[in-house]
Amino acid sequence: MIRIGIVGTSSISERFVEAVDAVDGVVVSRVASRDADRARSFADAVGAPGTAVGLDHLLAADDVDAVYLASPNSVHAEQIAAAVDAGIPTLVEKPAVLSADDWNAAVRDARARGVVLLEAMRSAYDPGLAAVRELLPRLGTVRRVSLRYEKRSARYDHVLAGEQTNIFDPALGGSSLRDLGVYPLHALVRLFGRPREVHGVRVGIASGTDGLGSALAVYDGFVADVAWSKITDTALPSEIQGEEGSLTIDAIDAPRRLTLTPRGRTPQVIEVDAPPSPMAGEVERFRDAIEGADVAEDQDLTALTLRLVDGVLAVPLS
Secondary structure, three states: OEEEEEEOOOHHHHHHHHHHHHOOOEEEEEEEEOOHHHHHHHHHHHOOOEEEEOHHHHHHOOOOOEEEEOOOHHHHHHHHHHHHHOOOOEEEEOOOOOOHHHHHHHHHHHHHHOOOEEEEOHHHHOHHHHHHHHHHHHHOOEEEEEEEEEOOOOOHHHHHOOOOOHHHOHHHOOOHHHHHHHHHHHHHHHHHOOOOEEEEEEEEOOOOOEEEEEEEEEEOOEEEEEEEEOOOOOOOOEEEEEOOEEEEEOOOOOOOEEEEEEOOOOOEEEEOOOOOOOOHHHHHHHHHHHOOOOOHHHHHHHHHHHHHHHHHHOOOOO
């Protein structure tokens, strides 16, 4: 049994515990927070037996075999370094770090020390994305890809009220691109590889970061447009267009309803069964990595996604 310690007491950590409960061979043993009372309260709520005050205490615990980092984006790099230095396998919430260079440095360190390091990109391990990949040959030559994740955050109301909040705070690495845009960008590179070039635009909000944005990725023979937003909603699906048909995808972060429309023929709906928990796939992958599975490709795809994010972030807010 792999005993996992959690850093962070937000809602994402609650969903992570649900995923661990749905996966064989893993269990949550401790919850860490800088506030002892908060750690105890969260541990009691999710059924974790132990707590820790801070990361150092967690890494030194004799009942922690691996860690899951769900802390603010801005501290991921230093926490990864501490966990890897302690020889503890590490699963870090997306975005793993704030730049591709930071990730590459962390991966080099982890590989040199023989420590597992994996980004918790749940969509990468979702059965829906695998189903999309399997259907691509039926589209013929791909010519246009449109991927989107646009969902208004309730915390945007805080920004509108003149308040600062973590997910929109640039000092903490908050950004709509980093929070939601990484999902379609990661799906894009996982399905089609590295684009030849990327052009992006970000729309700024009062907190000092992007609220929404778009990117155009250029490949040999086709183009891909990617859209993200945490300040508006959409009812539009994602879509992949080929010369022999098109495929619409209800939600790129968790595809459940795919509609394949062969050219000149009747559309076919493919339903994808949901996993027991949206994060179960990443927990399974982490468990398998600790047991010896090679995650070099996973790490490389994280680096490629972050490189695209870096490029878009370099464009001034409009």
